[in-house]
Amino acid sequence: MTNSIPELKDAELIFVIGSNMTEGHPVVSYYVKQAVKKGATLIVNDPRKTDLTRWATHHVQIKLGSDIAYINGLMNEIFKNGWADETFLKEHTENPDDIRKWVESYPVEKASEICGIPVAKMKEIARLLGTAKSAAVCYTLGITEHICGTDNVKTLANLQMILGNLGKRSAGLNPLRGQNNVQGACDMGALPNVFHCYQAVNDPKVIEKMEKAWGVTGLSDKPGYKMPTMLQKALDGGTKILYCIADNTVQTEPNMAHTIKEIKALELFIVCDIFPNLTTPYAHVIFPVYAWGEEEGTFTNTERRVQRVRRALSPPEGCRPSWWVLQELGKRLGVDLGFSSSVAIYEDMRKTATSYAGITYERIEEEGLQWPCPTLEHPGTAFLHKNGNFSRGKGLFSKTDWVPPAELPDAEYPLALSTGRRLWHYHTATQTRNSVGLENLFPEELLEIHPQDALKLGIKSGDLVKAKSRRGEIVLKAWVTERSAPGLCWTSFHFEEACANVVTNDVFDPVTETAEYKACSIRVEKVKDAVTPMIDLHRQARP
Amino acid sequence: MSVTIDGKLFDFKPGATVLEVAREHGVKIPSLCYHPKIGPAGRCRICVVEVEGQKGLETACTLAARDGMVVSTDTPKVLEVRRMVVNLLLSNGEHNCLSCEQNGQCELQDAAYQLGIEAPAFVVDGPPAEVDKSSEMIVIDRRKCIMCGRCIDACNKVVVNEVLGMGERGHESRVVCDTDRPMADSTCVQCGECSQLCPVGAIIDKKAIGKGRVSNLTKVNTTCPYCGVGCQLTLHVDKDANRIVKVTGREVLPNNGMLCVKGRYGYEFPSSPKRLTQPMIMKNGKHEPVSWDEALDYTAGRIKEIVAKNGSDVFSAFGSGRITNENNYAIAKFTRAVIKNNNVDHCART
Known part of the structure; x- marks a missing residue:
């Protein structure tokens, strides 16, 4: 999230798209509903009549997968009526004339045909967005889990930039992340192209820094494979070993029969988990690990807040921490990773961290801190891009065009x-x-x-x-x-x-x-x- | 601007109530309907104070502090009224503390204790009050309800689920779900904010009943294991039984005490007998329990063998959005520093 969750309660307009937050993120929905009680306008854009629509000023029931056409249509109308934030466009964006031109091909009439929303309603939504002093956009997987997910997000970013809704309180572009520590997993570099704090693996300076800090040589500067590719490669022998912590892969990947085929093709499938599930039957090795409530550590929430997780229970006798298993395997493979406790691992990470450098267990004993927090004196960052200053300098608009979902209803599957x-x-x-x-x-x-x-x-x-x-x-x-x-x-x-x-x-x-x-x-x-x-x-x- | 409370001078910010100023400076004024999250309510009248130059008593929770105001919180007149309020509340219900879940953390019990009330002074015959045990997680025990309205404000103003309301009139008044449905059949989503804010034992967490007195439980602060909001929780743990008995929301960011049904009531899974508790290796198509050493030796040996034969690129690893930062960093470092590739990813994209 560019902004923080509690800021939502003071928003003037909240534009929710592809998010069933009363079920997926109930506590976020409480703040949104508090804002409605104080007079905020709530626009819920969703093909489904989710519970949140009970509190919405407008439920815009767009057709499944029509997001880009709908938003581009709104932007077209916003430009046409002079509701765009021209000052923000001039001072804080790189290519405002491009976006103006691109959305010309999405007049509301055309967009309306694609998204199924009457022209008059689309114009009303554009007016509400265009004339509000500020608006917060919240989205979840309804935006990202499409073949055009990246473009869906870019389209929302375009919308918030033309409205000048970034870099201020109670506004912004706010993805609500689904899992307790999916933000943290990204921040910690459980990604194929970056180390922790998004330090690129193909940057020689970063490689040098990590080799020195970790006391190893030969770190790879070649970005690795993404999860679906790793699995697909199992079928042609490109992936032979898969080490899987707390990921019930069989049940969570699309097309289960195909996923099982991929996993069965592995020569060594290692699973660390707390329960038997649909994936464990295929494991060659199962390591029983500590559950939540049994180990110390940190989670990072969707608003970049790093918070403590604590041990309250004694774990079952045969279980070990996930990091301990990796330490032991490292030792057997000739590398001492230096994992002796959660805090030791965190400090090892912090040594080479950037945005986490100022966050220690001690500082978050009572309450969490939001990154970026580069120094021990830094108070943390509630919202990003303050005063419209983006990390890359000026905001860049991206061209996006609507594509339908890959599979559309037909006579056989209607x-x-x-x-x-x-x-x-x-x-x-x-x-x-x-x-x-x-x-x-x-x-x-x-x-x-x-x-x-x-x-x-x-x-x-x-x-x-x-x-x-x-x-x-x-x-x-x-x-x-x-x-x-x-x-x-x-x-x-x-x-x-x-x-x-x-x-x-x-x-x-x-x-x-x-x-x-x-x-x-x-x-x-x-x-x-x-x-x-x-x-x-x-x-x-x-x- | 300043106000004098019990002879002491305190500065205050405009808009603050006398109750807020008093609490900020450690002056105790009991309040049963007022809660910081809900704001002034002025219903229970237990927070009455005497203001110099003013006839009658004022409720501190609704009284705006004024410059130069002189307030007394413990004059005989104040204590007499408070005693009457608490006596009437005690007389109006069945406030039996013996097995009450709230014993030791009940605000009415505290008030009675502070005022030296041992037993209610009156006998009041009201209509019989029912207990609604229909729902999965929450019990509404109307015998103990003091009609303070906190739960109703919690439901309508804090979490805005808009389920609880006041039904009927006068003596018959009672807290109801929707149009007086049993809680289980109502629109209630079992978030439990009502139970968190109830000052007495009238709305309680069903699963915690009889599982441990507050004085015997250890409090551990942590972060919720469910969605990405990262709600802050207090686990109430029975250390002897090695189990979590109850969860409450912490009144800090990002959730300000609010939780959902999973965060507040989905806490038993670590103690489930279904847990994996032994390392296992697939032998002849079956999982066989082995020692940690055997499992680790076998795995390291196999990794070495397969990588030696095919190169390190055949190794891939999944971290997870459900495990700690430390564990995610550990798998990323293992993949990079031991295997020497970057094939590490997790479920963020799927």
């Missing part, structure tokens, strides 16, 4: 399927289904389907149905609900008994290699009538 998370569960549910009561609140996976489609197929809530794509099929109960749009179904990947990733499409954004989890096509058939009809009480987040 319904679109989108996937995501539910309030009651997390990821592959190994944590939530092993905690008391959450499973009672949401005991099995459901296929959300719009009443119009359900009527055509003769399906009622609670009926057992089969959802079949070109890649596989799952059998689960139907939830007939207006949360879905006509022609659109939805389900999650939490339950191994009926996991969305059996049917999702393994096509990827060419830059990030993020899969298009948010759009594929399915056919739905009834398997069995419900024994007892499921009652829809119109509760939040469950039938």
Whole structure:
């Protein structure tokens, strides 16, 4: 996030796109709803009628995967009416004339045809955005999990730059990151092109610095493979060993049958985890490791806040910390990595860190600090690009053009399927289904389907149905609900008994290699009538 | 600008209430309906104070501090009114502390203790109050409800889930979910903010009932293991049983005490009997438990062998968005410094 979560409560306008935050990031939604209570305008842009739409000034129910056309159309209208922030464009961006020209090919009339939003409504949304003093954009995986995910993000960045909404409080471009430490995993250099703090592996100076600090030679300056490539390479022998910590790969990658084929092709598959899951059966070695609550350390949240994690429980006797396993393997392979405790590892990282250099365990004993925090005296950074000064100098607009999802509904697979998370569960549910009561609140996976489609197929809530794509099929109960749009179904990947990733499409954004989890096509058939009809009480987040 | 409280002079910022100024400087004024997150409520009237030159008493939580104001918080008149308020509250419900979850952290109990009330002075016959145990995580025990309204403000103003409200009128008034549905059938999402702010034992965490007195539990501050918000939590741990009994939100950034159903109630998984607890190696198509040394020797040997034959590029590693920074740094450093390639990634892109 360029900005901080609590700033949202003071926003004048909040533009939420591709984010079901009442379920995925409930505490963020509390701040957004507090802002609404104080009079903020809330625009929720989503193909689904998520619970947040209850509080929205406008629910803009765009068609699945039409984001670029919709946003470019809004920008066209914003320029046409003179609502762009010309001062910001002139002083803080490199190529304002380009973006003006690019969005000319997206008049609202054309955009409206693609995204399915009436012209008058699009004009109203453009007016609200264009005339607000500032606006915060929040997005989640509904933006990134498309074959055009990178361009989706760039389009939102373009929008916030033409409106001058960066570098100030209660505004900005705010991706809500899905997992507790996905920000930290990136910051720590669990990425193929950078060391920790985004220091490039192909920069000779960085390599020299790391070799010196780590006391090793021969570090590679060739960027490594991204996760989907690593897996694909297993099939032609390019990847033979995979070391996997806390990643239930089989259940989380798209097209499960294909993922299993890739994993089976490995010569050595090492898994460090806390529970048996769909992935562990394929492991050649399993290392049982400490869980949350059993080890010291830090997590970094979506607003770049580095916070302490502490030990509260004694771990089971046979378990070890994940880092200890790596230390022991390193020793056996001839390198002493120097991992003796969490704090020792953190300090080892900090020695060569940039944006984390000023953050120590001691400083975050009571409350976390937000990076960049380059020195021990630095107070941390609540929001980035202050006064419109970007890290690269001036903001650069990128050209983006709308492309439809890779797989569109057709005669054989007539319904679109989108996937995501539910309030009651997390990821592959190994944590939530092993905690008391959450499973009672949401005991099995459901296929959300719009009443119009359900009527055509003769399906009622609670009926057992089969959802079949070109890649596989799952059998689960139907939830007939207006949360879905006509022609659109939805389900999650939490339950191994009926996991969305059996049917999702393994096509990827060419830059990030993020899969298009948010759009594929399915056919739905009834398997069995419900024994007892499921009652829809119109509760939040469950039938 | 300054105000005198119990003979001491305190500076204050314009807009502050007498209660806020007093608390800031360590002067204790009890409050049952006021909570810093909700602001002035003026309902319970236990925070009354005497202001020089003014007839009658004022509620400190709604009283704006004025320059030169002289306030007394413990005159006989104030204490008499407070005693009456607490007596009436105690008489109006079934405040039996013996097995109450809130015993030792109950604000009504504290007030009674400070005022030296051993037993309620009156007997009041009200309509029977029910206990709503229908929901998975939260119990509403209306027998102990003092109608302070904190839970309603918590639900409507803090987390803005808009479920709780005051139903009926007069003697019959009570806290209800939606249109007086059982909590389990209401729109409640079980975030538990109501239980966190309830000053008494009227809204409590169901799973913690009978699992440990507050005095026997150890508090450990940590970060939530679920989504990317990074809510700050306090784990209430029974060290002898080696289990987490209850979770509360810390009133600090980024969450200011607020949590969701997973963060507040999804805490038992580390103690699950289903945990992996032994290293295992696949032998003849089956996982067999082995010693740590055997598992490590085998793995290191295999890595050495395969890399020697095929080059280091055949090694890849996944860190994770669910493990600590330290563990992610460890896998990144291992891949780079031991294997000497950059094939390390994690689930950020998938």
